[in-house]
Amino acid sequence: MQMASRPSDRQSAVLISVAVGVVVAVITTATFYWIVELSGGEERREAARIAAAPYDPTSGIRLITNAEPNTPTDGRQPWLGTEAWTAGVQVGQEYIAQFPEPQNVEVLTGMSTAQIWGYMQQNVSGALGVGCQYCHDINNFAADTYPQKAAARNMLRLVNDLNAQFIVNLPNWRGNYVQCATCHNGQPINMEVVGDRFVGSTPPIPATVDPLDSQGDVIVDAAAKPEEIQEPLPLQNAVLYYVYNYQVWRPYSPDEPESGRGSLALTYEGGRTQEQVNINQGTMNYMAWSLGGGCTFCHNSRNFIDYELDAAGNLPNPEYGYNKLKAQRMLLMTTWLNANWEQYGAIPKTDVPDIGPAGFYQDQYYRRIEGEYYTVPGCYSCHAGRDIPKAAINQADIPEGDAGLLVFPPVLRGGT
Ligand code: HEC
Ligand code: HEC
Ligand code: HEC
Numbered sequence: 001m002q003m004a005s006r007p008s009d010r011q012s013a014v015l016i017s018v019a020v021g022v023v024v025a026v027i028t029t030a031t032f033y034w035i036v037e038l039s040g041g042e043e044r045r046e047a048a049r050i051a052a053a054p055y056d057p058t059s060g061i062r063l064i065t066n067a068e069p070n071t072p073t074d075g076r077q078p079w080l081g082t083e084a085w086t087a088g089v090q091v092g093q094e095y096i097a098q099f100p101e102p103q104n105v106e107v108l109t110g111m112s113t114a115q116i117w118g119y120m121q122q123n124v125s126g127a128l129g130v131g132c133q134y135c136h137d138i139n140n141f142a143a144d145t146y147p148q149k150a151a152a153r154n155m156l157r158l159v160n161d162l163n164a165q166f167i168v169n170l171p172n173w174r175g176n177y178v179q180c181a182t183c184h185n186g187q188p189i190n191m192e193v194v195g196d197r198f199v200g201s202t203p204p205i206p207a208t209v210d211p212l213d214s215q216g217d218v219i220v221d222a223a224a225k226p227e228e229i230q231e232p233l234p235l236q237n238a239v240l241y242y243v244y245n246y247q248v249w250r251p252y253s254p255d256e257p258e259s260g261r262g263s264l265a266l267t268y269e270g271g272r273t274q275e276q277v278n279i280n281q282g283t284m285n286y287m288a289w290s291l292g293g294g295c296t297f298c299h300n301s302r303n304f305i306d307y308e309l310d311a312a313g314n315l316p317n318p319e320y321g322y323n324k325l326k327a328q329r330m331l332l333m334t335t336w337l338n339a340n341w342e343q344y345g346a347i348p349k350t351d352v353p354d355i356g357p358a359g360f361y362q363d364q365y366y367r368r369i370e371g372e373y374y375t376v377p378g379c380y381s382c383h384a385g386r387d388i389p390k391a392a393i394n395q396a397d398i399p400e401g402d403a404g405l406l407v408f409p410p411v412l413r414g415g416t
């Protein structure tokens with residue numbers, strides 16, 4: 001009996017080598033973390049903390065006050081630096097004393113000049129990282145002197161229309177609104193639309209776009225397609241073509257099994273080639289990377305066709321349940337943005353920066369509309385790797401009454 005409980009030499013050898021293995025593994029891991037720590041673990045933790053922190057509107061104002069003063073050449077006064085910032089805010093205060101009611105507002109109706117002044121600082125200047133002078137001749141805040149103010153006024157309309165038409169009536173809406181900072185995130189121009197991961201990981205292999213006609217039938221004859229997709233496109237462009245030209249023929253209804261299929265469904269009769277599969281997967285990756293999730297964030301991986309409204313038990317988290325349907329509404333939103341972008345008044349670019357793979361930035365990142373180039377928002381513009389955009393404003397953050405007006409004017413909330 002005693003013999004049996006004593007390990008044989010062979011058993012001892014195994015035990016010892018396992019023990020040594022564990023010790024080596026622990027030391028290796030510890031060393032690895034130690035090296036990671038030495039090579040900037042502190043900064044990384046700080047960066048992660050900032051990335052995870054809720055949106056702070058004053059961070060955009062710090063961008064302005066911390067910047068070196070700029071010297072515009074188009075007649076505007078400098079809009080960066082502490083001096084420019086203080087001047088704008090102070091002259092604004094004098095303007096309030098002179099005109100308690102605003103003189104020239106088309107969108108921000110029902111607000112006092114003081115309320116507009118407060119909103120402009122935090123949620124317009126702060127959102128774009130530019131002082132008042134970017135849009136105003138600060139000697140007269142009511143004047144429409146610069147095209148940037150006209151663009152901003154149209155963007156106020158854009159915010160309200162996005163909230164009204166797409167956001168507040170999302171199925172299972174979680175109470176977040178779009179505001180200027182949701183897209184701008186501290187920059188007036190050149191915001192990121194697609195993200196590095198998409199640019200780096202979607203190969204430029206050719207992909208023939210076979211769109212669907214108004215009946216939902218596949219068009220394979222090149223001559224019958226819109227001009228921009230008659231030739232095969234690099235995969236990245238083909239993906240963005242779908243993001244900006246999405247259609248649903250019969251809106252999803254839980255009672256109708258055939259409903260809800262859109263241009264990205266693969267379950268159509270005929271014409272769905274390997275290239276359509278590549279485009280579908282490129283688009284799925286683009287959406288997943290934009291939101292920082294995987295396929296199961298929107299799908300039950302046993303049934304990619306289903307919309308999973310009642311997801312408990314299927315998807316990793318019951319709150320994921322409506323996500324595929326929300327994503328479909330959002331695809332309709334990016335399509336709407338593309339179709340209406342000119343009217344919402346971004347200032348067209350005549351010179352397009354030469355960055356990124358050939359063709360890609362010109363025709364997709366900067367969309368050509370009537371011979372001019374614009375940056376049109378995509379999923380990444382707002383989401384930037386998060387399921388809920390960082391700088392979306394949540395209704396729970398809006399205090400009641402007067403303070404609520406300052407934080408987010410009711411006229412921008414889409415009529416709610
Ligand atoms: C990105 C452009 C932009 C920036 C930056 C900006 N504003 Fe405005 N501002 C506007 C627009 C657009 C309107 C008109 C809104 C409307 O028509 O409803 C406006 C209106 C106003 C008005 C009301 C004027 C009136 O009597 O009609 C005041 C006051 C004002 N802004 C102050 C400021 C102050 C102070 C700053 C800087 C802290 C600032 N704005 C920064 C675009 C901007
Ligand atoms: C859906 C995304 C989105 C929202 C929301 C949005 N913008 Fe924009 N805005 C853009 C894009 C994209 C551009 C074009 C940038 C470029 O040309 O690189 C732009 C351009 C502008 C410009 C012109 C800048 C220039 O000098 O060319 C102004 C001014 C502006 N936005 C102000 C605003 C204000 C103020 C709000 C909130 C009321 C707002 N935007 C909300 C996406 C958005
Ligand atoms: C942000 C939400 C979202 C994510 C993430 C996502 N999808 Fe999708 N997926 C959709 C939507 C919306 C459709 C419906 C497209 C249509 O009908 O036009 C779809 C359709 C599909 C289809 C076609 C189903 C059919 O009806 O024929 C497949 C296959 C698919 N997705 C696979 C994936 C894979 C694989 C991943 C991970 C790489 C993924 N999806 C990630 C939203 C998402």
Ligand code: HEC
Pocket residue numbers: 162167170172173174175176177178182183243287291323324326327328330331334377378379380381382383387388389392
């Ligand atoms: C103009 C900004 C904007 C753009 C562009 C945008 N989204 Fe969103 N998205 C939002 C906001 C705001 C919410 C939060 C809505 C809520 O509270 O339910 C959201 C929520 C979602 C959700 C639900 C997330 C959750 O956890 O509840 C999905 C899925 C989604 N978006 C997918 C997409 C896809 C896919 C695209 C591109 C086709 C896209 N979005 C483009 C602003 C945007």
